[in-house]
Amino acid sequence: MKYTITCILLLITTLIFGQQITYSNWKKEAKTEIRLLPKYGNAVKTKEQKTSDQELIKAYLEKAGTNRKASDLLVKQGFDYLYKQDLKTAMYRFNQAWLLDSTNADVFWGFGAIYFSFEDFESAMQQYDEGLKLNANSSNILTDKATVYMTRFMENHGDKDFNLAINNFKKSYSIDPKNQNTLFKMSVCYFVKKDCENAWKYYNECKKLGGKPITKEYTEALTQGCKK
Structure with a gap:
């Protein structure tokens, strides 16, 4: 029975897997790298960063047509990287998705998945709840x-x-x-x-x-x- 319970725990937490970076190192890097924080840590961006953001928005709007479609595309890319265990690039994509459409609930699904994979369930829950405020269904x-x-x-x-x-x-x-x-x-x-x-x-x-x-x-x- 012990084996079964252990097995089930692994099954139910399918997003927890070996990481390319430890959570302690992630948090350390996030102190100076706003792209590792949800919504870029609500940081005040530099002129260069704002220019880069506008170039990104323009490029994805040309590719997808609308802000929501572009945001959805970036969310999908984020999860693709997440499943490849590349959490940094995944977080970059989720933040870019938020940049394109901050009302897209799936962005917070992505943010939560990042924290879930690090077993920081409290932070994951905060992101899920924020997403549910945008789309309760x-x-x-x-x-x-x-x-x-x-x-x-x-x-x-x-x-x-x-x-x-x-x-x-x-x-x-x-x-x-x-x-x-x-x-x-x-x-x-x-x-x-x-x-x-x-x-x-x-x-x-x-x-x-x-x-x-x-x-x-x-x-x-x-x-x-x-x-x-």
Whole structure:
């Protein structure tokens, strides 16, 4: 059972992986590098920085057509770099996305993902909450916020964190029932609580949609722990 719980914790925190930079070094560099802080740390920029920003905005508007489309493109690039473990470039892209459209909630999804990957869950939650103020119906942000609660539950076994996780997963599911990340993690949540019926329910729904997030290890754990 110990192996299973450890395995599940790794599954539910899929954004935590080996980094190219430690968090302590990240915070040290961020003292002089505003691009490593959300919204550039709200710093007053130099004339040269402002000129560079305008050139970036112009280039991406020519490429994407509108501020929101350009911002969405940069968010996607940010996550591409995040999954490649290049967190610095990912943060640069998320900040550029914010520069193009500060009302884009997905930018804060990206900021939160950076902090989540460093296991700074408090800072991640702050970014998710800021994003939800812009779009309370963001399935992606709700799912990642639920993941923070689930991670806390795996560490302290507090029912409050589990209930908050489930409530956020359910809200995300009601908004987008085809979000495979949500379905997979809901299955994991219920499996941890030994609710086999719901664990299989959301596992099968995810599988029908392609089952992209499902790992071989989880399928084996679910099959052994929740035999039909």
